[in-house]
Amino acid sequence: MNHKLQRSVCLIVVLLVSCGQLIAEQSSRTTSIPHHLLLDNQASSPEVITLDAQGLHLNYPKQRQQVNSKQWPWRAIGQVNVAASHYCSGVLIAKDKVLTVAHCLWDAYNKDWYGPSEIHFVAAYAQGDYLAYSRIESFQAAGKFNAKGEIDLDSVHTDWAILHLRQDIGLEVGFLDLSAETSVAVGDSISLAGYRRDRPEVLTAQLNCKLLAWNKDGSAFDHSCEIIQGDSGGPILRRRNGVWQVLGIQSLEAKTDERRWGVAVASRAVKSASR
Numbered sequence: 001m002n003h004k005l006q007r008s009v010c011l012i013v014v015l016l017v018s019c020g021q022l023i024a025e026q027s028s029r030t031t032s033i034p035h036h037l038l039l040d041n042q043a044s045s046p047e048v049i050t051l052d053a054q055g056l057h058l059n060y061p062k063q064r065q066q067v068n069s070k071q072w073p074w075r076a077i078g079q080v081n082v083a084a085s086h087y088c089s090g091v092l093i094a095k096d097k098v099l100t101v102a103h104c105l106w107d108a109y110n111k112d113w114y115g116p117s118e119i120h121f122v123a124a125y126a127q128g129d130y131l132a133y134s135r136i137e138s139f140q141a142a143g144k145f146n147a148k149g150e151i152d153l154d155s156v157h158t159d160w161a162i163l164h165l166r167q168d169i170g171l172e173v174g175f176l177d178l179s180a181e182t183s184v185a186v187g188d189s190i191s192l193a194g195y196r197r198d199r200p201e202v203l204t205a206q207l208n209c210k211l212l213a214w215n216k217d218g219s220a221f222d223h224s225c226e227i228i229q230g231d232s233g234g235p236i237l238r239r240r241n242g243v244w245q246v247l248g249i250q251s252l253e254a255k256t257d258e259r260r261w262g263v264a265v266a267s268r269a270v271k272s273a274s275r
Contacts, residue, residue: 063206063208064196066202067193067203070131072174072244075124075174076123076175077089077203080104080119080120081120082119087104087195089250091233092176093175094170095169096134096169097165099163099233099246101249102142103232103251104161105161116136116138117136119136119163120135121136126201126202131173132167134167135166135167137166139162139164140164142161143160153254156251157219162270176235176246177246179238179268180268184211184238186210186212188210188211189210190210191208192234192236192237193237194231194233195230196231197229198228198229200230209223209225210224212224219265219272220265221248221263221264223261223262223263223264227262233250235248250264
């Protein structure tokens with residue numbers, strides 16, 4: 001994305017919580033929205049949602065596929081559940097650490113962070129089953145929010161948080177290394193995995209989306225992966241020489257009248273700030 005465009009973005013996101021529903025309002029021609037806040041009519045697919053007897057999509061996006069959460073590297077990914085009100089996706093990056101987005105942990109009502117005791121992580125979740133579970137001891141959040149909980153393209157590179165787990169579940173299921181690589185070229189293939197709102201009971205992934213542009217001196221990037229609520233915090237993976245690494249985590253959807261795209265926090269930003 002052109003840096004001049006980034007600097008010119010004017011965004012207002014208002015968070016309203018009602019019966020577990022989070023709603024966003026935005027202004028300006030170019031908007032960026034944490035997509036656990038996306039309205040139903042802003043979902044990735046314009047099709048009417050049709051569910052089968054198990055509550056799974058019959059008309060699910062073709063580019064998104066269910067993956068076996070018990071296999072590598074998917075077993076290192078899970079749901080970050082917050083205050084019994086919402087969830088985001090997250091990925092194990094150490095035996096006792098999970099990387100997710102900071103905006104998932106922000107309490108818009110109280111204008112403060114949720115407490116660690118209100119957060120837990122479920123690794124390799126699939127239709128009520130999972131491989132490992134842990135509550136959160138503490139977390140380090142880089143995100144900076146004003147009283148309205150705003151987040152935009154200028155601050156997206158700070159939209160990350162590291163959860164410190166009470167149990168070393170990464171020793172059970174494995175964990176993924178963060179990549180500091182910025183040499184991935186525009187047009188190179190990347191993969192996004194997460195627990196989409198329209199299929200929350202299973203882990204799904206898009207394996208062949210593209211990196212579109214590096215932003216913020218390599219601390220964020222644009223991509224073409226299809227996104228929706230629940231994908232926030234989902235890892236964007238790069239496989240090189242047979243090894244999977246976390247290139248970044250999904251944060252925002254950006255859109256103009258002509259197009260829409262995903263915006264991710266690059267792992268490089270996390271590594272630089274968390275040393």
